[in-house]
Amino acid sequence: MRDIESAGSTPFVIVPPRKIWTKVLGAIVIILLALLVRAFWVGDIAWSYVGDNLFAPSVLKGVVGSIVMTFCTMALGILLGVIAAIMRMSDNPVLRNVSIGYVWLFRGIPALLQLLLWFNLALIFPTIGVPGLFSFKTVDIMTPFVAAFLGLGIQQGAYTAEVVRAGILSIDKGQTEAGLSIGMTPLRAMLRIVLPQAMRVIVPPIGNETIGMVKLTSLASVIQYSELLRSVEDVYYVNSRVIELLIVAAIWYMVVVTVLSIGQIFVERHFSKGWGGHRPTQPAQQTLAEEAA
């Protein structure tokens, strides 16, 4: 109290804290980073190999393979996830339990194991087909691409189902009822009214899982699918530059993930329509003019 009184009429001055420890910590981190960069620079890495192979056709083919696989598996995963989520919330106990069983099974088995099971399906079923109509040899159908697509896509669907269900649960029941009240069937209200709104909740975790999937496609290298990791492995089996080529792969994964992260921002923006924020609102003058008209 006495302090305040004695300040009199002279204004108070706020003295910013000096944050000395922030500066010290920053300096330490910079030094450590510099040491790390130096270690890699002087270490036994032939950087020229990194540069030479970064845009090598076989590596680029691997990048494309990884991207294609990511999109295919995520498309399958989202499709299965939406179907499983809607089944899970159905009144029909058969549909509900099928969905629960699907999520339980495919979330429980490691992805790598699922890939190997699909790839080796021929050991269980030498042929696939409808007896009397047609039949194929399983080894012909279960190419590395198909095995990776099914293995990763189906297990992704099990995860996505839970994400979609959480999104659907976040939407007020009144929205469904409003849809029903203008003559929609429950399914139509789900697809037209509830799901588009749920997307706002669903998209961020799906974006996260897409980025996870980019890296998960590297598992497909064990069943000979020519994705990024596989393609750099093929190169270093020949020239023995293991670390250099792994660095090439790491750079490409980082590039793809960065591009996807930026894409996610735009997708989220699209689905937040109507929640204020990004849409320019009508200019006030125009509103007034129309009102007067």
Next chain:
Amino acid sequence: MDALITAVGLQKFFGSFHVLQDVDFAIAKGEVVCIIGPSGSGKSTFLRCINQLERIDSGYVTVDGEMVGYRRDGHRLYPLSDGEIARQRQAVGMVFQRFHLFPHKTVLQNIIEGPVGVLKRRRTDCVQEAKVLLKRVGLAHRADAYPGELSGGQQQRVAIARALAMKPKAMLFDEPTSALDPELVGEVLNVMKELAASGTTMIVVTHELGFCREVADRVVFMDAGRIVDSGTPGEILENPRNPRVKNFISAVL
């Protein structure tokens, strides 16, 4: 009387709780009926039964002579499919206490969603009609706004237009002004008065006794799941004979 909507011996339970106890009701074409009564008396549940948002446990509802929710064959009733129930719901418009506009669609898209998406009518015709409806509820200049950019009163007027766009035979209102700030109540009631004056069949659950007095052909008082009394606004609001009605009216005023 050629009733547009009837309810006969309606019973509804939530678990062991008896929400609607033997409700009989009828409304003629062009009639405006206000339902009043204390909170929890089953007014909303009754409206929701008419529109099949709640399953009826016993008794039945007809709309325009057609039994709701079931196909009748002699003394047997067969539940209708989702598609047929959806078709029946088209005949009855519903306005909710909390609007329930589709927030991801603009005002115009909200209104044409039913006629274009459900009735599969031509989009250009529906847009034309939607603009007429918007003018009718006084919001012609807000067609491209999102619901989140509108006041509560404006949202409720859009919700009324959305229901009207289906050209329903009757409109149900469940406390349409209860979620509004007092100064916005009037603009919604005015739209409803205009609807009533133009001959729309309306069932209105409301606490706005002034509106009942002015607009209703008949006032129905519900308490504890039953219709306790019903009559002209004068009979129910001015000189209620039933002591429970009398208590309620004096408490609200």
